[in-house]
Amino acid sequence: MARTVVIEVHGGPEVLKLVERPVADPGPGEIRIAQKSCGLNYIDVYQRMGLYKLTLPSALGMEAAGVVEAVGEGVTHLKEGDRAAYAASPPGAYTEARVMPAGQVCPLPDGISFEEGAAMMLKGLTVDYLFSRTTPISKGDWVLFHAAAGGVGLIACQWAKSEGIELIATAGSDAKCQMALDHGAAHAINYRTEDFAKRVREITNGRGVDVVMDSVGKDTFEGSLNSLRPLGMMISFGNASGPVPPVDILTLAARGSLKITRPTLFTHIGDHATCQEMAGRLFTKVNSGAVKIEIGQRFALDQIAEAHRALEARRTTGSTVLTL
Structure with a gap:
C-alpha cells in the first residue's frame, strides 16, 4: 500500500x-x-x-x-x-x-x-525544449521570459546565461526580479510597477526580442506580442493567469509577420x-x-x-x- x-x-x-x-x-x-x-x-x-x-x-x-x-x-x-x-x-x-x-x-x-x-x-525538460527544440536561438539573441523567479524560470535564466543568450526576466516583485538577475538574467522587469513591453523596447533600443517564452497566459499575452521584433517567435507554454482568448491571425501579420506556437512538454x-x-x-x-x-x-x-x-x-x- x-x-x-x-x-x-x-x-x-x-x-x-x-x-x-x-x-x-x-x-x-x-x-x-x-x-x-x-x-x-x-x-x-x-x-x-x-x-x-x-x-x-x-x-x-x-x-x-x-x-x-x-x-x-x-x-x-x-x-x-x-x-x-x-x-x-x-x-x-x-x-x-x-x-x-x-x-x-x-x-x-x-x-x-x-x-x-x-x-x-x-x-528542466521544459527549458530544454524551449531553448533547444522549438525555434533556433543563438548566442546574442534576446529572449523575454515571464515568471522568471519560478522553478522553470530560474532554470531558464541559468540556461540562457550558459549559452550566451540575453534573457530579459519579468517577475511580480523587486525581490523576485533580483532572484532572476542572481541566476543569470541580463535584465529584470517588475511587471507590477512597469509596462514590461515598453521597457523591453527600451532595453533592446526599439528592436524588440527574438523570442518570448510566456507561461502566464491571458494577462501577459498582448504585451508579449508587443515585445517581439518583426518575424519574432511567441512561445505560449502555460496559462497561470488563465487561458489566452482566441487570436485573430491577421494580428500576427500586422505586427510584423510574427510566429506563434503552443507546445507541450x-x-x-x-x-x-x-x-x-x-x-x-x-x-x-x-x-x-x-x-x-x-x-x-x-x-x-x-x-x-x-x-x-x-x-x-x-x-x-x-x-x-x-x-x-
Whole structure:
C-alpha cells in the first residue's frame, strides 16, 4: 500500500484527498518505483481545476524521483535498484510508490539528489525544449521570459546565461526580479510597477526580442506580442493567469509577420529516445554547475492542499517538492 493524493471531482485545493492505494507488480514496459520526493507544477493545478480534463477519480502529479523496485518485461534502460527520475504521464506522482510506464523514466546520475531530481525533471525538460527544440536561438539573441523567479524560470535564466543568450526576466516583485538577475538574467522587469513591453523596447533600443517564452497566459499575452521584433517567435507554454482568448491571425501579420506556437512538454518527450536525449542535456547542465536547482519550498505529502494554495497565490520561488 502507498499513500497517494487523488481527486474525485475537479475544484479547489480542498478536493485533494490522501488515500491508501495498493501497488501492483509491473507489467510489460512498466516499472515499480519507490519514490523519495515528488515535484509540484502548475500543470497539476490545471488538472485539479479541470482546465485540463482528467478521467475521475484520478491521482495527480507528473514529476518525481526514487529507486526502481522492479522492472517489467521489455524494459532495458532501467534495472532493480537504479536511482531514477521522471516527468511523465499519466498523472500519479503524488505518492510513495507506483507502477508506471518506463519510457519517460530516466536513470538519475549519482551526483544529483532525489530532491533535485524531483524538482528538475518537468521544469528542466521544459527549458530544454524551449531553448533547444522549438525555434533556433543563438548566442546574442534576446529572449523575454515571464515568471522568471519560478522553478522553470530560474532554470531558464541559468540556461540562457550558459549559452550566451540575453534573457530579459519579468517577475511580480523587486525581490523576485533580483532572484532572476542572481541566476543569470541580463535584465529584470517588475511587471507590477512597469509596462514590461515598453521597457523591453527600451532595453533592446526599439528592436524588440527574438523570442518570448510566456507561461502566464491571458494577462501577459498582448504585451508579449508587443515585445517581439518583426518575424519574432511567441512561445505560449502555460496559462497561470488563465487561458489566452482566441487570436485573430491577421494580428500576427500586422505586427510584423510574427510566429506563434503552443507546445507541450509531453509531445516532446513522447518518444523514448528523445526523452532520454533531452534528459541527458539537462543532467549535463546540472552536473557541470551551469544550472543549479533552486528548491524554495518543501511540503509533506499531507500538506498538499497548502502547497497548491501557495503555488496559485504566487507565494513560491524556485521549485517546490513534496517530501515522503
